[in-house]
Amino acid sequence: xxxxxxxxTRQVLEVLARLRSLSPGDVDLVTVAWKxxxxxxxxxxxxxxxxxxxxxxxxxxxxxxxxxxxxAMDTARNLNxxxxxxxxxxxxxxxxxxAGDAIGGYFEVLAAPVAEVMPSLAEAEVSxxxxxxxxxxxxxxDSVAPAGPSPAPRGRSSRATS
Amino acid sequence: MKTQxxxxxxxxxxxxxxxxxxxxxxxANAQAExxxxxxxxxxxxxxxxxxxxxxxxxWSPPTGPPEQRRPTGRHLELVGRRSDRSQFPADVAVIxxxxxxxxxxxxxxxxxxxxxxxxxxxxxxxxxxxxAERDEHALLxxxxxxxxxxxxxxxxxxxxxxxxILSAANLRLQQLRHRLQAPEDLQVLDKLEETLTLSxxxxxxxxxxxxxxxxxxxxxxxxVRAYLEEMRSELGIDYRVEGTxxxxxxxxxxTLIYRTVQEALVNVRKHAxxxxxxVQFLDVSEGCLTRxxxxxxxxxxxxxxxxxxHLGLTLMRERAEMAGGWCRIESAPGGGTVVEFWVxxxxxxxxxxxxxxRAA
Numbered sequence: 001x002x003x004x005x006x007x008x009t010r011q012v013l014e015v016l017a018r019l020r021s022l023s024p025g026d027v028d029l030v031t032v033a034w035k036x037x038x039x040x041x042x043x044x045x046x047x048x049x050x051x052x053x054x055x056x057x058x059x060x061x062x063x064x065x066x067x068x069x070x071x072a073m074d075t076a077r078n079l080n081x082x083x084x085x086x087x088x089x090x091x092x093x094x095x096x097x098x099a100g101d102a103i104g105g106y107f108e109v110l111a112a113p114v115a116e117v118m119p120s121l122a123e124a125e126v127s128x129x130x131x132x133x134x135x136x137x138x139x140x141x142d143s144v145a146p147a148g149p150s151p152a153p154r155g156r157s158s159r160a161t162s
Numbered sequence: 163m164k165t166q167x168x169x170x171x172x173x174x175x176x177x178x179x180x181x182x183x184x185x186x187x188x189x190a191n192a193q194a195e196x197x198x199x200x201x202x203x204x205x206x207x208x209x210x211x212x213x214x215x216x217x218x219x220x221w222s223p224p225t226g227p228p229e230q231r232r233p234t235g236r237h238l239e240l241v242g243r244r245s246d247r248s249q250f251p252a253d254v255a256v257i258x259x260x261x262x263x264x265x266x267x268x269x270x271x272x273x274x275x276x277x278x279x280x281x282x283x284x285x286x287x288x289x290x291x292x293x294a295e296r297d298e299h300a301l302l303x304x305x306x307x308x309x310x311x312x313x314x315x316x317x318x319x320x321x322x323x324x325x326x327i328l329s330a331a332n333l334r335l336q337q338l339r340h341r342l343q344a345p346e347d348l349q350v351l352d353k354l355e356e357t358l359t360l361s362x363x364x365x366x367x368x369x370x371x372x373x374x375x376x377x378x379x380x381x382x383x384x385x386v387r388a389y390l391e392e393m394r395s396e397l398g399i400d401y402r403v404e405g406t407x408x409x410x411x412x413x414x415x416x417t418l419i420y421r422t423v424q425e426a427l428v429n430v431r432k433h434a435x436x437x438x439x440x441v442q443f444l445d446v447s448e449g450c451l452t453r454x455x456x457x458x459x460x461x462x463x464x465x466x467x468x469x470x471x472h473l474g475l476t477l478m479r480e481r482a483e484m485a486g487g488w489c490r491i492e493s494a495p496g497g498g499t500v501v502e503f504w505v506x507x508x509x510x511x512x513x514x515x516x517x518x519x520r521a522a
Binding site (some may be wrong): 025039046047049058070077091 | 295463487490493497520
């Protein structure tokens with residue numbers, strides 16, 4: 001079978017399915033987590049993704065990211081959520097899952113906000129670790145601050161997503 | 163078989179067989195007969211292997227002490243053969259069961275021909291889409307390069323031709339001033355000079371927009387600041403420019419950054435109805451991270467991105483990607499818009515840098 005989203009298509013499809021079934025509380029948690037995360041580290045992670053992959057390899061990764069973003073936008077609309085930080089987080093995590101260990105430790109940077117409501121993503125991160133793993137440096141200077149309105153967190157949903 | 167199992171067996175939409183401990187078919191339901199083209203009496207007692215010739219499959223249920231038997235099923239992808247010898251791809255579930263006759267195996271067979279045909283069609287569609295996507299990338303690349311070349315040509319034409327003509331006209335007006343005496347004539351002359359000066363000013367701004375000379379002498383942040391200053395005087399939009407990328411950026415990269423910021427700011431001018439726009443630059447991972455955010459009306463990405471005619475958004479992404487970087491454009495109604503992009507200082511060899519013509 002052709003892998004639409006590259007070698008990790010099955011995992012991407014799982015994330016897409018879970019994004020579809022999130023609760024309003026989950027969406028708010030992801031939104032807040034994405035905003036609290038370092039924009040600089042995120043940029044570094046995407047830079048690493050661009051460096052570690054050829055244009056042909058990036059195609060399925062960006063396709064996964066676009067599918068994740070679109071799925072998250074649909075979920076947000078259904079749940080009356082309008083903060084774009086949520087679908088930005090979905091964009092990041094879908095790309096990270098599609099890229100797999102190509103981005104080493106930066107997987108965690110891109111996946112962390114959504115991993116708040118999908119703990120299995122954090123486990124996936126552990127499983128992709130290898131000796132050649134690229135560390136994700138914690139930048140102290142994060143002057144490119146996340147923007148956008150902050151939703152009021154409603155606490156973690158009781159719905160299990162993993 | 164117990165009645166309930168019998169009912170399940172006969173009414174199942176899938177083809178089912180019951181295979182005994184030596185691999186012989188003991189039961190076949192109507193769907194199995196139909197799928198393979200055999201009547202029940204033709205397959206009864208035959209080896210299940212005859213329906214899947216040439217494939218090594220263990221049909222017999224697990225043996226050994228009951229506590230060591232794991233009654234779990236398994237899926238196999240096999241090729242089934244019908245009575246007319248035609249073949250079909252099959253998903254086969256092999257499930258150990260316990261019957262009055264002892265341990266046996268329930269075999270469920272699903273014809274995958276339709277799925278495979280659909281999958282083939284999907285894969286074909288995917289190939290076509292990917293090919294179209296590559297063509298689109300190539301086309302956009304050509305478009306961006308052509309755009310830069312055309313901008314440079316128009317700027318040169320305006321500078322070398324139109325501005326020279328207007329400057330000459332201005333000089334002649336100065337000469338005319340010495341010959342005129344009547345106050346009403348001098349008043350008309352003043353108006354003419356004013357109009358000419360305004361025209362020259364606008365043309366020089368246009369040249370700057372087309373070929374930002376500031377980039378040759380100063381940083382991208384300075385060029386952006388100059389553009390924003392113009393925007394503030396024209397539209398009253400306040401601005402903040404924070405940070406700067408390192409000074410020694412290749413000209414092609416600084417042009418690319420400037421163009422992308424300019425594209426974002428054009429959108430702010432046209433659509434955002436913003437009071438303030440903020441542009442931030444930061445060196446990140448041997449590249450420049452740029453973020454343009456406004457406090458305008460925003461838009462619904464799901465609605466806007468589905469409609470044609472948003473070439474500006476596409477070109478921003480394309481510019482960054484062509485240079486080996488990335489671009490994120492996000493917005494929500496009432497929530498302003500953020501354009502964030504990162505481009506490496508040096509484009510990787512596989513990328514064709516946009517703006518190289520300008521730099522040359």
